[in-house]
Amino acid sequence: MDWKTTGFPDDFAASDIRQVALADYLSRTAAAFIRTKHMDQSVDSANSGWSGPKGGAFTINAPAQEVLPRTSALIVPGEDKSLEMRFTVSLPARGRTILGREAKTILCVNLPELVKKTMLYPSHVADELKIHIHSVEDQAYMRSQLEAKGLVAFVGNGSILPRASGASNRGMVGEHVVPFESPPGLEVSLKRKHDHKVRGMGISKGVTLLTGGGYHGKSTLLEALQFGIYNYAPGDGRELVVTNPAAVKVRAEDGRSVTGTNISAFIKNLPGKRDTDAFTTDDASGSTSMAANISEALELGAQVIMVDEDTSATNLLVRDERMQMLIKNEPITPLVSKVRALYDQHGVSTIIVVGGLGDWLDVADNVVGMAFYAPRMLTMEAKDLIKQAPRKVMQDKKYGSLPDRALGFPAAILHDKTPYAKRKDFISIYADRALQDPSQTEAGIDVSGVEQLVEVGQTRTIAHLIRTLAAAEDFEGVCLKSALAGIEAEVTLEKAIPEKLPGGDLVAVRRFELGAAVNRIRGLESRAAKTEAQTGEGPKKKARIDV
Structure with missing residues (x-):
């Protein structure tokens, strides 16, 4: 449909991020309308055998919580600017017989109604659409301020980080939900284009350690940060969580295929003199797979590496002093010995969740402790503890080169x-x-x-x-x-x-x-x-x- 016919204000398509937000809203509207009118069901879903009627269902790529560019709806630029919606419909039949009357209803009644409710501006609630576009634009604007402020991530006060369940990506609701509140020592503010400033916890460049007792929210916080690369629909609870767009979450993956990846920063002198400058295997171990994941992310320009102790190979994270004394020919140099060099040499920051590996306290610039879902600044306590119970944590002065x-x-x-x-x-x-x-x-x-x-x-x-x-x-x-x-x-x-x-x-x-x-x-x-x-x-x- 040509742009003028749609009636949407030109301002709604004035920038890429606004076009993405508008297209996302229209895809959501179309998906909701299809569900409400039961247009996603076949003409007779009760009898779907070969002899029964089939087809008639509309399908569109319905968005989840994230606001992303999709081919389901887009603004086609140029002199003849237009709005384009893409969806599918299964034309109805009974066995080998075409159901012409049902097809007429689908194409001449349902389809025009869907177009009218989706592609024409007067059919939408103007304020709701405007809030959606402004919210997405605010998130992108907040994310753009991180670099100048020396931050890799930000979590706004009042954010709802936990999800409803493992099967649902929607925000958790109920009396027991604890809104996020930044500790005073880490609180900063970011500007929004369409609203007042937002205050919240800023995570600075360098090495940040997230710790705390089990089930107190440290992995939930990391999960919110790893998805802070995306913008979210209003009401999700994570609209005020933004992360460096070049942040990559890595983990161990037993059995993954690795081809020609340089993992020598972490692993050298393998038995059989296997080459780790160009390591290849069809069945990587936990440590070699995680080393490969880090190396491959750095090759593509990752500026932040995120790690959770629970999904990592422990021997790639740390090797304590006693094991260093016992095992003399260990081929693995753990990440704890490399993160300082990784930041100093290549400017790559690390955010890691640790619950039981105390050696990481020695290399952290900031330590954030989660207690009953609330963050606390523990950096000074960690430094005092290091003095009281010092450990020998080996540090490499050089990380090594990045692959290409x-x-x-x-x-x-x-x-x-x-x-x-x-x-x-x-x-x-x-x-x-x-x-x-x-x-x-x-x-x-x-x-x-x-x-x-x-x-x-x-x-x-x-x-x-x-x-x-x-x-x-x-x-x-x-x-x-x-x-x-x-x-x-x-x-x-x-x-x-x-x-x-x-x-x-x-x-x-x-x-x-x-x-x-x-x-x-x-x-x-x-x-x-x-x-x-x-x-x-x-x-x-x-x-x-x-x-």
């Missing part, structure tokens, strides 16, 4: 059907082979350990972009870092999604999650990317890849 690799993709990526994701944690690659060989049904990319993916639509976008990357491969392979930077110039969280992307079920994703999926493809080939001196060219530019 060129990758070659297995032929199946291009020869089989396009990789596709039916669920958030897995991308199927060998679609054609699965028909002939049932053992290939679950052959593909396991992204269950990539914790900052929030929607299956993001995994579908990754599947589409992986094939795009594979098609761009030349005789030197694909330089992962520059290729993903080129893609992120078009597909990113706070930029309107390109209308040339196919279908209506794709959702924007960061280069970190896309890169994580690429790195988990079994059968990859890897080698160090050529330097400027080797190529005889100037500084590398972003690779131009048509998404």
